[in-house]
Amino acid sequence: DTVLTQSPALAVSPGERVSISCRASEGVNSYMHWYQQKPGQQPKLLIYKASNLASGVPARFSGSGSGTDFTLTIDPVEADDTATYFCQQSWNDPTFGGGTKLELK
């Protein structure tokens, strides 16, 4: 299985820029996707294929990377962005990162 590693938590102030990283145990080309999950809700697609913004997602969100290293950037961060962010690869059988919990200071 392709293991995806994310930092467990980050804390930022509203208005700042935050980068959330995801590292794959093997190359996944650009088949990396990002989801946002707020407490008690289902995940929501933010970014697909590394850098493509999903429909209806604010342009404050962006994605980059290829191969093994990927980044989700939020700029500027807003209070409503408090959530857990998961990366997911689809180069092999789907696997998810452990999630990064974003908290606002």
Added chain:
Amino acid sequence: EVQLVETGGGLVQPGRSLKLSCVASGFTFSSYWMYWIRQAPGKGLEWVSSINTDGGSTYYPDSVKGRFTISRDNAENTVYLQMNSLRSEDTATYYCAKGYGSYFDYWGQGVMVTVSS
């Protein structure tokens, strides 16, 4: 508007069976792969099963292979997950998700399955 509504969850004893259903609306169901993904309490996400558009191909991770079966009824816009020989580690919220290419563009609200004696 795309909607995915899961039902069938509940409390079940270890070794018993449970069948989940997911009714889809708002898109041409028969044109998309469908998936089940689960999330244990306070944990991350785990892909559980996939099914292609006509139901002829199904896929599972080793953790559920041989115990879980995904199926679909395109006439009823419904995807199912038959879960047999349930274990405590199967306790989770189960999400139905619509596939688009290689990612999941819509998710249901989830249904809780608790395996406990």
